Amino acid sequence: MIKRKKTKQIFVGNVPIGGNADIAVQSMCNTPTWDVEKTVNQIKELEAAGCEIIRVAVPDKKSADALKEIKQNISIPLIADIHFDYRLALAAIENGVDALRINPGNIGKEDFIRQVVEAARKKHIPIRIGVNSGSLEKEFSHLGKVDAMVASALKNVSILEKYDFDMIKISLKASDVLTTIEAYEKISEKTDYPLHVGITEAGTLKSGLIKSSIGIGALLLKGIGDTIRVSLTAPPKEEVFAAYELLKSLQLRHRGVNLISCPTCGRTKINLIELAHKVEEIVASVDKPLTIAVMGCPVNGPGEAKGADLGIAGGIGEGYIFKKGEIIKKVPEQQLLEEFKKELSSMI
Amino acid sequence: MIKRKKTKQIFVGNVPIGGNADIAVQSMCNTPTWDVEKTVNQIKELEAAGCEIIRVAVPDKKSADALKEIKQNISIPLIADIHFDYRLALAAIENGVDALRINPGNIGKEDFIRQVVEAARKKHIPIRIGVNSGSLEKEFSHLGKVDAMVASALKNVSILEKYDFDMIKISLKASDVLTTIEAYEKISEKTDYPLHVGITEAGTLKSGLIKSSIGIGALLLKGIGDTIRVSLTAPPKEEVFAAYELLKSLQLRHRGVNLISCPTCGRTKINLIELAHKVEEIVASVDKPLTIAVMGCPVNGPGEAKGADLGIAGGIGEGYIFKKGEIIKKVPEQQLLEEFKKELSSMI
Numbered sequence: 001m002i003k004r005k006k007t008k009q010i011f012v013g014n015v016p017i018g019g020n021a022d023i024a025v026q027s028m029c030n031t032p033t034w035d036v037e038k039t040v041n042q043i044k045e046l047e048a049a050g051c052e053i054i055r056v057a058v059p060d061k062k063s064a065d066a067l068k069e070i071k072q073n074i075s076i077p078l079i080a081d082i083h084f085d086y087r088l089a090l091a092a093i094e095n096g097v098d099a100l101r102i103n104p105g106n107i108g109k110e111d112f113i114r115q116v117v118e119a120a121r122k123k124h125i126p127i128r129i130g131v132n133s134g135s136l137e138k139e140f141s142h143l144g145k146v147d148a149m150v151a152s153a154l155k156n157v158s159i160l161e162k163y164d165f166d167m168i169k170i171s172l173k174a175s176d177v178l179t180t181i182e183a184y185e186k187i188s189e190k191t192d193y194p195l196h197v198g199i200t201e202a203g204t205l206k207s208g209l210i211k212s213s214i215g216i217g218a219l220l221l222k223g224i225g226d227t228i229r230v231s232l233t234a235p236p237k238e239e240v241f242a243a244y245e246l247l248k249s250l251q252l253r254h255r256g257v258n259l260i261s262c263p264t265c266g267r268t269k270i271n272l273i274e275l276a277h278k279v280e281e282i283v284a285s286v287d288k289p290l291t292i293a294v295m296g297c298p299v300n301g302p303g304e305a306k307g308a309d310l311g312i313a314g315g316i317g318e319g320y321i322f323k324k325g326e327i328i329k330k331v332p333e334q335q336l337l338e339e340f341k342k343e344l345s346s347m348i
Numbered sequence: 349m350i351k352r353k354k355t356k357q358i359f360v361g362n363v364p365i366g367g368n369a370d371i372a373v374q375s376m377c378n379t380p381t382w383d384v385e386k387t388v389n390q391i392k393e394l395e396a397a398g399c400e401i402i403r404v405a406v407p408d409k410k411s412a413d414a415l416k417e418i419k420q421n422i423s424i425p426l427i428a429d430i431h432f433d434y435r436l437a438l439a440a441i442e443n444g445v446d447a448l449r450i451n452p453g454n455i456g457k458e459d460f461i462r463q464v465v466e467a468a469r470k471k472h473i474p475i476r477i478g479v480n481s482g483s484l485e486k487e488f489s490h491l492g493k494v495d496a497m498v499a500s501a502l503k504n505v506s507i508l509e510k511y512d513f514d515m516i517k518i519s520l521k522a523s524d525v526l527t528t529i530e531a532y533e534k535i536s537e538k539t540d541y542p543l544h545v546g547i548t549e550a551g552t553l554k555s556g557l558i559k560s561s562i563g564i565g566a567l568l569l570k571g572i573g574d575t576i577r578v579s580l581t582a583p584p585k586e587e588v589f590a591a592y593e594l595l596k597s598l599q600l601r602h603r604g605v606n607l608i609s610c611p612t613c614g615r616t617k618i619n620l621i622e623l624a625h626k627v628e629e630i631v632a633s634v635d636k637p638l639t640i641a642v643m644g645c646p647v648n649g650p651g652e653a654k655g656a657d658l659g660i661a662g663g664i665g666e667g668y669i670f671k672k673g674e675i676i677k678k679v680p681e682q683q684l685l686e687e688f689k690k691e692l693s694s695m696i
Contacts (some may be wrong), residue, residue: 001526002526018507026572027591028613029613030611030612030613030614030616031614032614033614039614048596057613057614057615058613058614059614059615063614067584069607080689081613083648086495092420099388115652132652133652134648134651134652135648135651135655136653136654175653175655175657177597177598178350178599181569192637200568200643201526201608201609201610201611201643201652201653202608202609202611203607203608203609203624204607204609204621204624204625204628205554206553206557206586206589206590206593207607208592208609208626209554209557209558209561210557210593210594210597211561211593213557213558213561213562213565213596214561214562214566214569214594214597215565215597216563217562217563217565217566217567218562218566219560220528221562221566224625232609233609233610233611233612233620233621233624234560234621235621235671238554240613241422241554242554242558244556245554245555245558245559246562247587249558249562249563250525250562252527258546258550259547259551259555260523260550260551261549261552261556261581262549262581263376263406263548263549263550263552263579263580263581264378264581264584265377265378265429266377266378266379266380266381266404266406266407266411267405267407268378268404272581273581273582273583275550276552276581278549280555289670294581295549295550297531300483302479303482304477304480304482304483304548304549305482305523305549305573306482306523307523313378319416335505
């Protein structure tokens with residue numbers, strides 16, 4: 001089991017981040033925020049997929065204005081992502097968001113920063129400092145990239161602390177996996193604020209899953225990370241799916257089915273890829289934490305997957321249903337999925 | 349940079365494994381091995397994708413017989429995967445395979461083991477001991493899973509060493525990520541033989557990429573692993589693609605393009621997902637190690653991706669081509685991909 005670093009706990013709405021809290025799953029909308037209907041629909045879809053916190057971009061006044069109505073129509077906490085403009089931050093707070101992502105160092109005038117911090121404090125709204133390796137302050141350009149990221153985060157932390165504000169969360173994202181891992185390791189040694197972990201600009205679905213899983217996975221294995229976002233150039237619900245797969249693989253969260261399935265090989269006599277995908281569809285809506293196996297052959301399959309609560313092993317023109325390593329039923333291939341569904345229903 | 353553990357070097361055909369050698373990418377055919385045409389075609393497709401070593405299942409005599417013709421028609425080293433039957437191992441060696449995967453402890457009689465080892469030694473053919481957590485010897489059932497896997501591997505090593513055979517490679521696969529990581533860490537401390545790393549039965553494409561990337565990634569980050577297979581319930585060329593993405597992310601191999609792309613957000617004015625996928629297709633055949641970026645906005649994009657050799661940033665109805673952070677061209681959206689291709693061609 002992974003031993004997590006204990007960080008200070010903050011709350012984004014009703015979701016605790018850090019301390020002993022579960023690692024929270026978040027995502028970001030890719031709808032125009034001012035389009036309330038589209039944005040609310042996407043958030044509801046993400047909620048259904050298990051998203052626990054949602055972030056939206058607030059690049060302009062009409063987006064900030066839309067936050068009020070969005071907030072009224074969703075159940076999960078809402079974070080406003082703001083660059084530079086303190087007026088947008090004030091409007092977002094006024095409109096009921098549960099947290100901000102804004103770097104105080106980018107706001108400009110002291111008086112503007114103070115206004116944002118005071119407004120956030122009054123409503124108990126935490127602020128995420130989101131350092132991105134691609135847009136670091138010039139003052140840190142003499143440092144290596146990792147040290148510059150850490151220095152930038154700490155500078156922003158100190159600005160907030162100057163105003164006695166400590167509802168802080170930090171992220172330090174780079175598109176490079178090694179840089180990201182090293183930056184989070186360093187900041188984790190220097191601060192106890194909770195960390196939002198992710199690889200930025202990780203790429204399209206497959207490459208993005210790979211980079212995010214290596215980077216976020218390596219950090220979680222070290223006990224680092226209080227909330228995660230898997231950034232993908234893909235529909236946001238893929239980000240939520242991936243986040244849970246990642247957390248389940250590391251036994252940090254238990255939600256729905258852990259599917260194990262053979263790679264295909266020359267021994268397989270059935271269409272295993274198709275079978276595994278059909279089983280994946282069937283179990284997608286199951287919330288109960290179960291391990292389900294789809295194996296290519298009845299000889300090794302049930303034994304190798306004896307940890308599985310329920311499994312299918314393919315034979316020639318027929319298949320086997322097994323539980324905890326024991327074959328309980330032999331059925332013709334055409335009835336395999338039906339029988340599997342029956343067994344599954346009886347377990348949930 | 350990752351500091352790799354230095355292991356003993358062996359050769360699978362002309363591919364070095366261990367020592368200072370590059371981490372070799374391998375996959376496994378899912379065609380029936382006795383179907384020479386299908387198997388050779390699949391291997392050629394995998395070769396083109398970058399596969400460096402290919403394994404085939406040899407469950408019966410007709411598969412063993414097919415190895416000779418397969419071997420004559422492919423360029424990369426061929427590994428025969430054999431369970432139990434020493435006669436199949438002898439036939440595979442006779443038919444020119446470059447390596448075996450067989451656990452000597454499963455062969456049975458001492459005399460049978462001796463015959464296989466002598467034949468392998470004579471042709472300089474290494475043997476991979478492939479321990480699988482689902483099929484461990486009963487004698488180790490009193491141990492925890494990880495210790496049982498390590499004990500099984502060491503027992504098999506000692507059988508081979510008894511016959512003065514040291515062209516050994518070891519794998520210790522489990523479908524559970526944490527178990528796999530711990531098992532490889534332990535065996536790596538106890539032996540200097542090169543390690544073949546992978547997560548077995550990792551699942552369908554997306555889940556499998558996630559589990560494999562966490563597990564293989566965590567081990568490679570610790571310097572463990574001399575050759576990898578990403579096991580997926582998916583076409584084997586996905587395994588090869590994933591292996592390179594994984595190795596490139598960790599800067600352990602450099603092959604083709606490293607694509608970085610924004611997650612979409614409410615700020616994006618173009619269809620970024622589609623654009624990124626089109627760029628991914630265009631660069632798929634590029635061998636030169638380049639970093640290419642596809643960014644959602646012209647304001648932050650070029651700066652955030654200033655490490656990219658070439659990039660596209662989307663605007664409203666138009667796009668920007670940039671190199672190393674500097675915009676070099678503004679073009680209408682419809683011409684964006686054409687201009688990108690031109691710039692790419694001039695670089696390769």
